[in-house]
Amino acid sequence: MVITNSALAKLVMINSGCRTFNNKKEENLKYLFRCVMTGRDFDVLELQKNLPEKSSMYSGIWAFALSVGAKKIDADIIYRFFGGAVHIDFVFDQINAVGKKGKFADGYVFAHILKPVILTAVSGENVSAKYVNKNVAVDISNLLIHPCIHVKFKAGDMVLVHYAVIVGVACEDICEYLFGEQESSQEFTSVCQRISEIDYGSFWDLKNWTQNLIGRCF
C-alpha cells in the first residue's frame, strides 16, 4: 500500500499537535518530515520499517484504508481516519485504559479528534474557532496554524483542527463526512455538550507544548 507525499505531509501536521501521556516518538516526527521533504510517495511497509521508534499508527491507517476500499493512502484517507469513528473509538479506548475521567478526559477526547471548525478570529497570536455540529457548539481558543501551511486564513474560513493545530482547509466533502461520523457517536457528542469551550492556552499547556515541539522538529 502506497502512502502519498501529501498524506505524509498531513500526518506530520497532525502528529505535530498530538500530545499523549507518553511524550515519545519525536524522532519519528523528524523522520516523517524528512520523508515529506523527499517529495515522493512511500510504501507503508518501507516507511514503517525505517521508523526510529516502533509505531502501530501506520497499521491502523492501512487497515482503515483497506476497510473503505482505498487503493492508496492519500490525504483524504488521513483526514477520514483521524476524524472518523475509528479514531473516536480509539481515543475512548485510550482514556478508558489509562483510567482518566472528568474534565481532563473530556478535553483530551475532544482535542484528539480531527474536526472541521469555523475560524472566529485570526489576529496575530489570537486564533480561535467554533466547532458546530448537530446539538453541539464548542468555542476553541489559542489555536496554532502549522508552519507548513502557507494559507492566509481569515475569520469565517472552514479549517481542520487536531489538538491545538490547524492542519488544513476543510473542503465540503470532508466536512460532511467528519460531521456525520462525529454526530453519530453519542459518546463524542456528550463530550462536546459537556465542555462547550476549551482554551489550549491553559488546557494541558497544549499551545506551549506544541510550539516547543514544532520548534524542535522543524
Place this chain on the structure above:
Amino acid sequence: MCLTIPKKVISIEKGGVIVENPAGDRQTVKSIVELNIGDFCLTQQNVAIEKMDEEDAGKIINEIIAIRKEEKYNGNN
C-alpha cells in the same frame, strides 16, 4: 503520537477472540492476524489488526500503569 493500547488474548472462541486491556476490561474481537492465548495485539473497531511483541507490549503496559497512578490527569486542568 498516539498511545497504543496492547490487549492480551485471554481465550479464542468460535465467536471471536476475547482480549483484555491493561485496565482489565474485556471485549470480543475478530482477528486478521494469527493469535494464540497470551499474545498481545492491537485492535481497531473490534478487529485485531496487529500482533504485538511481548516486550514492547510490556513496556507500554508499565507506562499505562504509571499513568493510571498519576494524579495530575485527574484534576480539572
